[in-house]
Amino acid sequence: MGRPCQTNPINAMNSTNSFRLFPVGLVLKTESDVRIRIYPEYAGAMPGLEQFSHILALWWFHENDNARERGTLRVHPRGDKKNPLTGVFATRSPARPNLIAVTPCRIERIEEADIIVDDIDAFHHTPVIDVKPYFPLRDPDAVIRTPEWAK
Numbered sequence: 135m136g137r138p139c140q141t142n143p144i145n146a147m148n149s150t151n152s153f154r155l156f157p158v159g160l161v162l163k164t165e166s167d168v169r170i171r172i173y174p175e176y177a178g179a180m181p182g183l184e185q186f187s188h189i190l191a192l193w194w195f196h197e198n199d200n201a202r203e204r205g206t207l208r209v210h211p212r213g214d215k216k217n218p219l220t221g222v223f224a225t226r227s228p229a230r231p232n233l234i235a236v237t238p239c240r241i242e243r244i245e246e247a248d249i250i251v252d253d254i255d256a257f258h259h260t261p262v263i264d265v266k267p268y269f270p271l272r273d274p275d276a277v278i279r280t281p282e283w284a285k
Contacts, residue, residue: 157261
C-alpha cells in the first residue's frame, strides 16, 4: 500500500476533520502502455470491471503536496496568463486545497491486477485513490457549457 494522501481540514457539520486517503494502486507508464496497477490487497474489488469500456480514475497530485500549492485558490487556467484569473474549483489545476484529480480513461484490457488504459494525465508512479466505472446515464455525454479558455 502506498503512502496515505492527507486532505486539508474540511468543515462539515461544525467539524474540522482531516481525512487520510489510502491509495488503491498507482499509475505505471511505459513506452508500450499505460497501466493502473491495483495493489494486491484491493485486487478483489476488480471483478466486473471487465464489463465496462471506460473508468473514472481518481488520483492524487502527489508532486504538488506542499503548502504553497494547497494554498492556491486562483490560477490562470493552463498556466496561460492570457486566460482570466479563475478559481481552482473552476479548473483542473493541480494547485488546489485537496489534491484529488479525476481522468476518464478507456479500458484497453485488464491483466490480473492491471487496468491497461488508453491514457491518463498523471505521472509514472502517481498514487491512484479510487477507480469507478463510467456510467453514461450517471455521467452523461450531453451538451456541456465551458468557458472560451477551455475550448
